[in-house]
Amino acid sequence: MPRRPPPRNVPPRPARSAASTSPMNSTTLAVLGGVFILGIGVGVAFSKTTTLAPENVASTQFIDQSAPNPELCVQYGASAIVVDSRVFVTFNPFNVFVSQPVMQPGCVVRANNIGLLEQRKLITGDQLRECRQRLNTFGFTGSIENSPKINCLYQSNADQNLFLGMPGLGNNPSETNNF
Structure with missing residues (x-):
């Protein structure tokens, strides 16, 4: 053992x-x-200490309040930041030059509401037909009562907002994206 x-x-x-x-x-x-x-x-x-000033745009609410004719803009379209810039292209030598952008508040009118601009005699029937023919809408800067600058706009979907696809943010209703 x-x-x-x-x-x-x-x-x-x-x-x-x-x-x-x-x-x-x-x-x-x-x-x-x-x-x-x-x-x-x-x-x-x-x-x-957050201040809402043009130098510090902290929310879409500030943009909505800064739009020309904010009540009309919210009811018939959407407020926007309008960026005016000029691009110069030279060919010999090939170069592209971009001017300093000018940013100002504006409004994009929904396609089903653009008759409002014709009723107020801000656009002609020909301008309305030409813009609608290409399935576009109108946008403007400046007060609608004091000769606003109005342009026919094309909605570009080529560059989607990549922030909207992030998990946890939910989905925006599709009708808010179509003008």
Whole structure:
């Protein structure tokens, strides 16, 4: 028969308390709670100091309020930021030059409401037919009562808004994208 080694007299280990073995002891929880509260306070302070000015467009609500004739624009179309820029192309040597863009508030009229511009005698019947023939709509800058600058607009779907496809943002109703 094989020999067994004699039993050792090992002193028993002292029992550890649950508080000292837990990775989330009360001190750690207190520090994390303090950091969390401080973070909320800093976030609220930053949001309170947000200023809505032309240099800092923070929401579409500001754009809607800045549009020419905002009530008419919301009822019959959508407010917009109009970017006017000129592009110069030279061929010898080939170069493209772009002027500094001028940004101003504007309004895009929905296609089913463009008769409103003809009723107010801001566009002629020929302009209306020509623009509708190409399935376009109109947009304007400046007050509708004081000779606005009106253009026939083409809705381009070539470059989609990539932010709208991000998970968690939901889907926009399709009727809001069609003019």
